[in-house]
Amino acid sequence: MTKENRDAADPLPGISKWKNEVALVTGASSGIGWGIALALGRAGMKVAVTGRRKEQLEKLLAVLNDYEGEGLAIPADFSREEDIVQVFERIRSEWGGVRVLINNAGLGYQEDLAQGSAESWREMLNVNVLALTLCMQEAIKDMEPAGAGQIINISSVAGHRVPLGKQFGMYSATKHAVKALTEAMWGELAAKGSPIKIATISPGLVETEWHAKAFADEARAQQRFAEIQSLQPEDIADVVCFLLSTPGHVQINEITLRPIGQKD
Numbered sequence: 509m510t511k512e513n514r515d516a517a518d519p520l521p522g523i524s525k526w527k528n529e530v531a532l533v534t535g536a537s538s539g540i541g542w543g544i545a546l547a548l549g550r551a552g553m554k555v556a557v558t559g560r561r562k563e564q565l566e567k568l569l570a571v572l573n574d575y576e577g578e579g580l581a582i583p584a585d586f587s588r589e590e591d592i593v594q595v596f597e598r599i600r601s602e603w604g605g606v607r608v609l610i611n612n613a614g615l616g617y618q619e620d621l622a623q624g625s626a627e628s629w630r631e632m633l634n635v636n637v638l639a640l641t642l643c644m645q646e647a648i649k650d651m652e653p654a655g656a657g658q659i660i661n662i663s664s665v666a667g668h669r670v671p672l673g674k675q676f677g678m679y680s681a682t683k684h685a686v687k688a689l690t691e692a693m694w695g696e697l698a699a700k701g702s703p704i705k706i707a708t709i710s711p712g713l714v715e716t717e718w719h720a721k722a723f724a725d726e727a728r729a730q731q732r733f734a735e736i737q738s739l740q741p742e743d744i745a746d747v748v749c750f751l752l753s754t755p756g757h758v759q760i761n762e763i764t765l766r767p768i769g770q771k772d
């Protein structure tokens with residue numbers, strides 16, 4: 509394809525083609541989701557943000573407003589299907605529907621499978637797997653009639669191999685499920701000739717609250733961050749912006765990134 513033909517096929521190959529379009533970032537009340545929401549707001553997108561902590565979402569909206577970004581905070585508990593549906597209904601009624609879905613909400617508990625509880629497994633499966641799938645289903649309802657969309661599922665290096673001896677068996681299983689579900693959804697979309705793109709981003713160590721929650725120990729999390737220079741939420745946001753800036757005919761399916769020095 510010549511450069512002229514490429515430009516004709518996709519007159520706005522950069523992220524600017526998403527200006528004023530609607531993104532939903534799940535799990536935006538801290539960490540990676542917070543960083544992605546700010547980056548998309550700076551890129552001129554309308555950004556709906558969700559998570560359980562209402563006060564954190566309100567703080568995020570205040571920062572977004574400082575960048576003259578447009579935001580919508582919708583508190584929701586993603587272990588409840590009705591909360592998820594209500595998030596999409598609210599976005600449809602305020603802004604007409606979602607064009608970009610960042611499926612980021614997630615958690616991990618550090619437990620041996622031999623001793624772990626069904627309660628923590630259920631929470632991980634509900635949020636990391638079922639909520640992510642329901643969000644894809646709802647988002648596609650909006651993207652299909654619009655004839656455009658990008659889904660980005662946040663997986664993990666633990667979604668590609670099991671971190672042995674680290675007591676993250678069930679977490680790793682949920683992230684392997686994200687990989688399988690993303691590929692299955694890609695297959696369904698491709699079979700229909702859909703222009704909707706879908707990708708996973710699989711980060712290694714990112715400095716967020718995730719680790720203190722997973723270990724139930726803030727000091728251990730800080731020790732981990734002191735060992736190597738961890739990725740920051742902004743590094744993941746850069747990858748999201750890169751995916752959104754690719755031309756319409758280019759579909760990147762998976763990006764894995766680790767900090768230099770990570771050995772697993």
Ligand SMILES: NC(=O)c1ccc[n+]([C@@H]2O[C@H](COP(=O)([O-])OP(=O)(O)OC[C@H]3O[C@@H](n4cnc5c(N)ncnc54)[C@H](OP(=O)(O)O)[C@@H]3O)[C@@H](O)[C@H]2O)c1
Nearest residue numbers: 535537538539540559560561585586613614664714716718
């Ligand atoms: N940090 C890492 O090293 C790393 C590496 C690879 C992958 N990841 C993945 O990256 C994603 C973001 O994690 P993070 O590192 O940014 O951790 P984080 O700061 O703990 O953020 C997790 C987000 O998920 C939301 N969430 C958790 N349970 C929820 C529920 N029941 N309902 C609604 N929202 C819920 C949290 O919001 P509320 O608490 O307000 O509900 C929060 O906004 C996760 O999927 C994680 O597995 C992280």
